Amino acid sequence: MSQVGYLVLAISILVALLAVFIVSFILYVRQPVPKGCENIKINDENCSSCNHKECKFYKGEGE
Amino acid sequence: MNPLNAFIAFILAIVSSMLIDNVVLSRFYGICPFLGVSKKVKSSLGMGIAVVFVIVMASLICYPLFELLKLAKIEFMDTVAYILVIASLVQLVGLFIKKFSPSLYKSLGIYLPLITTNCAVLGVVQSNTDQGLTFLMSLANAIGTSVGFLIIIVVFSCIRARLETANTPKAFKGLPIALITAALMALALMGLQGLFSGIQL
């Protein structure tokens, strides 16, 4: 295949990958959360390995 | 390689990548969720099953994808393509769980976004490509690794529940004692090394 052919194939693969991702992303976001679990959060008490302030499972000033 | 040998090699490859060089204790992919595993066996089991599904699906998709990338002469784009595939897989798995089983979503939903940044998923898929394994062997590697990951985090969460009641020295409370236990587990698994040294991976 000519050089241009490879280029077109490469671009089409990347575009396809991106499209799949964006479609799944939009479907995931629009899908309503099932009734019973609006505000589920980490149910067990402390994720002891995450005392990094910005980590979303961070729980206050350490142990 | 008649089918029987192929099947035996397949099973040996699964058991070898599950126990002998376990993904967490000997190849060091997936330490982040391993250390953060909770003391409740149920939630770590849930996370493990989600990881098993994502790893096996990812390695099934990424093998033909890499062949396609080779065809288009852009093998260097493999990491970017894999991370996009893994991210969309996690979204799709989340979508199915949200739609079909709210109860599963209740116990598993929180862990799903964590799987994209789980080193084990990209680690397995990337090392399958780097080693140039055949499709069968990369599938065996994926199954073995992910089930090994599941076993190890479930066992570790039971040990961790037990560790809470043990009177460890104050400085070792929490993570340090968990790491020392992980070291003992790694030593135990190292004993199995060389069990199937004859197989052609």
Place this chain on the structure above:
Amino acid sequence: MAREKGFTKKNFLKGIIAENPLFVSILGTCPALATTKSLEAAIGMGLLFTFVLICSSVLVSLLRKIISEEIRTPAYIVIIATFVTIVKMFSNAFLPELYSTLGVFISLIVVNCIVLGRAEAYASKNGVFDSFIDALGMGVGYTLAIILMAFFRELLGTGGFTIGAVFPIVKEPLTLQIIPEDYAISMFQMPAGAFIVFGIILAVLAFIKNRKEELKAAQARAEKIRKAEEAKKAAAAAQAKATVEGGNK
């Protein structure tokens, strides 16, 4: 963030001591346990990691106005994956030994919790220069942390350090033997040793932290006792004065 005078220095130093990504926030543990088998591999990993962290933090903070809220994580992951691939190619071309020693762990920088964490938490909210300083601090802090671990693991594991096996500075890789070969505990070169070294370092840091807290608490208690005594003394003095006045009235 108010731009006090020492802000950039504090911003840089927080990555090394206060918020060290490996020992305090316990992030990026996968490469830390794996690549610290040899000191040189750890230094190599630290350099590559810091390069990717700086480039992605700077680019993320440059684009922070364009990238909208919900597409944030996937966009950052793609940016980081781009820089990781570039680093993989350059290291494969110019440092082939380092590339083959680190192997898959260069690609694993993409899912490293520190790079994504700094991008989302800091770079997406602050200016380019601050993100650069923050990334530099985090990178240097992480590199120093894995160098510390690699120092113990290689010294105890092989009894010495090999120089030139990864970086082509020396023609023939030479080993600097400190402990004689047959006294080396090869367990530290094994995965189990990595867990032990990491656990002990964390325990020592926790011990130091506890000791500091106890000292502070002891001082606070001593402070309280002293204040209570003063109050009692003052009350006793006042009471004594009152009786004297009552007496001579």
Place this chain on the structure above:
Amino acid sequence: MPSNMKKYLITSVTLGLITAGGALLIAGTNMLTRGTIEENKIKTINKGLSTIYGVDTLKTDPATLPEGKKFDYVINDYYVVKDEADAPLGYAFKTEGSNSYGKISLIVGFNADYIYKGVAVVLNEQSFASTLNKKYLNPLVKEGKTVDEVDVSCGATYGAKLVRSMVNSATNAAKYLKGANNG
């Protein structure tokens, strides 16, 4: 509803632009570094060969085993090694194998009359858990052993077993070549 659509459109355009920019950047670096990576591969093979044969500059022209015989792990086109004056130095076989820790590729060198000369590691992508290190390779086989009595002594570790089976099969290939050439 259109505002929602517009929002998704913007997000997918930004993501598309970022990926396109990334792809261009990567393609550019690939152009830059592709040449050097190929050179490195050849350089390591030559360095391996020169360590085995102790000669700095040597010429190699690949040849294939007669009747296309295959030995596992052994890459079937081997090298006929000559020094500058084209005096034949020997035959070198390139072997490649991988266990679950990763790939190793060695060069096993034999001199002109098929006596074992040495082994050199050309590519070692064993992950950190592997216990193979260069210390095992040199005393692998005592020099001067003829092809028939080469038996590889090696540590019991997992990686070392792979190395032993690779050197053994390279020796079988050399024995086969000796038979073919002398016979």
